[in-house]
Amino acid sequence: MVEQHKKALEKQLWNIANTLRGNMSADEFRDYILGFIFYKYLSERMDIYADELLKEDGIKFDAIDENTDEGKEYLEAIQEEAIDHLGYFLKPSELFHVLAQKGENGEFILEALSEVLNHIEQSTMGTASEDDFNGLFDDLDLTSNKLGKTEKAKNELISKILVHLDDIDFLHHETEIDVLGDAYEYLIGQFASGAGKKAGEFYTPPMVSKLLAKLVTMGKDKLRSVYDPTCGSGSLLLRVAKEVKEVGNYYGQESNPSTYNLARMNMILHGVHYRQFDIQQDDTLEQPHHIEKRFEAVVANPPFSASWSAAAGFLTDERFQDYGKLAPASKADFAFVQHMVHQLDDDGTMAVVLPHGVLFRGAAEGHIRKHLIKDKNYLDAVIGLPSNIFYGTSIPTCILVLKKNRKHSDNILFIDASQNYGKATNQNYLREEDLEAILQAVENRKFVDKFAYVASVDEIAEENDFNLNIPRYVDTFEEEVPINLNVVAESLSKVTANLNSIEKEIFEFTNELGINFPSMGEK
Template identity: 60%
Template sequence: MTTAVLSMSQAQLQQLKKNLWSIANDLRGTMGADEFRDYILGFIFYKYLSEKTVNFANILLQEEGLDEKYYELDENNPEHLEFIQAIQDNAISDVGFSLAPKQLFHSLAERGRQADGFILDDLTNTFKVIQNSTAGTESEDDFANLFEDLDLNSTKLGNNATDRNTLITKVLSHLDKIDFDLSNTESDVLGDAYEYLIGEFASGAGKKAGEFYTPQAVSTLLAKIVTDGKTQLRSVYDPTCGSGSLLLRVKREVNDVDMIYGQEMNRTTYNLARMNMILHDVHFSKFDIKQDNTLTRPQHLNQKFEAVVANPPFSAHWSADPLFLQDDRFSPYGKLAPKTKADMAFVQHMLYQLDEDGTMAVVLPHGVLFRGSSEGTIRQHLIEKMNVIDAVIGLPSNIFYGTSIPTCVLVLKKNRSNDDKIFFIDASKEFEKQKTQNYLNPEHITKIIECYHTRENVDKFAQVATLQDIQDNDFNLNIPRYVDTFEAEAEIDLAEVAKQLQDLEQQSQETDQTINAFCAELGIDSPFAEVKS
């Protein structure tokens, strides 16, 4: 099991899993994993917004000296209506959206459980209300179309409205039982539940998993690299942010990040990323996630970032249109990444967006370290002309969902304190095998980070290479050229082997004689008897 749950007790985690997978089982028979993932995560997000509203409103009511809770207020009561409207106005500027008491998650779940509880229309309208409440405000872009993947009229939920209503009510009822403990500022149960589910779906989604989720251990490694020696970041950026978990992992490694930026091409995954930010209590004014193709239509191109991280799709196809040679991101190199391997194009884009004092860490297939042609030209330019490659870290194979290939982490800096050397780490053997997947454990990550920080040679694990060493190897960065992991085999004592063979021959002859004696007693021919001429 992969898990991103950090702040829950084991008892909470077990109860959470029980309820979440009860929901999954309700939906599993009607749709594929990717589809019921979208429904479950969407409803979790709706529950979060509701509980956020209740907590915010109850504080305001308490300040006014009222004993009522927000969900108890009645819009048909003129006095209550005045408070409801005031709370909603305040909510827009503070939490970025608003909900009325009758639109809260618990209210709809409770009505759905009643004998005549048809809630599909009200639920659909509530999703629209959440979005419409942000119109013309600072949070509008962050909430736009967030619920577009929750089609409550889909026949995958049931052949008729009654069946669909029954199923959705069951899902809401399961979620309604989970206490997400939003009032506890030390806990992040809801955000962790969301991240846990993303990880679980990724582990079973095969090749598609890479579109939206980087394994937690890899995210942690990248986050620790770009925050090494820092307690605060001005900005962090991920050009292929998926569900946003990597960005959130960077945020966890420091006291604060002033601003989080990301871009994601897949529409559904882009929605997951925005939900993920809000669920982890990142204020709408502190993140900017855009949806589009980063290489062809970058949305943050006029900005530079202190930390840049990414797990781009491995060996993705892109146009490699010659017009890109006029693009400032690619023009200095004189070559473009191949059409069938956009890995270096992502590196060039990320480096262009990196601030002068920033750090960049990107996960890539090993081929970028040694492939020739245009990739070799780009690699040589990065080393010889720009001198920005700070470290190369080899990771174990089979740690990513949907692919078993070994990968590496490239660490780049524009202002390097070790500007005449590149540090190589071979962590390919640092893993624990669990069933069919390999995992980086915390001790493996600690070993890598401590070695990266000290930059000292470690036998068969890490090696400092000079730029002259790199040049002598024709700018090939393949890790075995620099880190010698060769293990000499034990010498074979031929005399001992010969003696063992002689002993075996003697034992064989003795066994043959024993079988001959048994056959003679039985009056049958022995298979080992000598043939007379």
């Protein structure tokens, strides 16, 4: 039933998005539709929570008269409880369905809507949840001409969105919070795949997220903490949570302000309490926010070969100083690896998606790679993925798995899963069977012909000079089938016989017609 409800919800939401976005680009409209879904979620949650508090008094939250002394007393008491429990507060007149109803009746609601969204944020000022709600609705610019050329047109479009969303029951059952959260994830994915690189750069395809999550939770049923230094919309953090019974705290950092807002909304929509997550907005390499913390699980899909300052001052930064060299300014891949290793707890596991170049590029990157393997001995596995499975780029990628206390300290596992995928119209994707094959190889850690190889650290150092290029270890060469000349001669003989037969028929047919058509022999 839950799955059926989720599918229906996904379909409704995507239909609304497609019907109403008009000439606006997908990534622009994303901010509006996802922002209003979030507002509706907060509104319904507030309504349900307040009704529960008022049950003994036999009244409903939306029936409270805000202008009477009694009504004000009720609201004051409810606000205090709601701020502590939910992290925010809404008055009955500010509930989503109230504004949607006004919009449906043709009233002008843009001003009131803007005030409500500001008030949600203001209600958290000076409280523990302030950082988690600050600026959440900044991307909902209700004055933008992209919504319409006139105020009337803007009001009509926004009213239509609210009315459509108001028809959907998000929180009928408190246990179905994840249904909405998953539908929200679905929408993010749809916008990402529909809008190419711009909307997809913050989004990790679901099956890659699942693989990363399973790699860092293998053998565990609860985590103290999970961290993503390039968390995007937060989907990877939430995916990790699905693999265990309990996650203590979620940490993340994201440089893009709009995506940072999306990540915080996504956490709340998935029922993660505001006290349990700490997501910050800044460039992780240049301005890290969690530098003193250590995490049990670290996952990331950083921007491939991004630029960073690589300023000389970083040579004394505790994240990079042991290595003696910095990742090049034009390729920050190893800088992200070094940052993540620094944040990893002693009993933790990290898994990071990177371009293949990190496996074999020389100079500073080769130096860092050697240090990770020889001096620190943190690298546990290298997994080659298929090309064209990420939005916005077709390059082949790999996953590096690192641990500070490795059980198999004398070897590194190599997996070549580059040929294991399904094909969609414009994208390749990992299937469940591909995922299972990779995870089984990680668990078994044994040789699998043309798929997995366990290389000793000595072999990597002495025979390959710390080059991790997967074909050096996993032999995927397919031998050509030898040509049988007798079979070829026999086939040619049959083809010649067939041609002679056809020629004879043509010659006889042309003679009957009185046409002097020479046979091949006469030519």
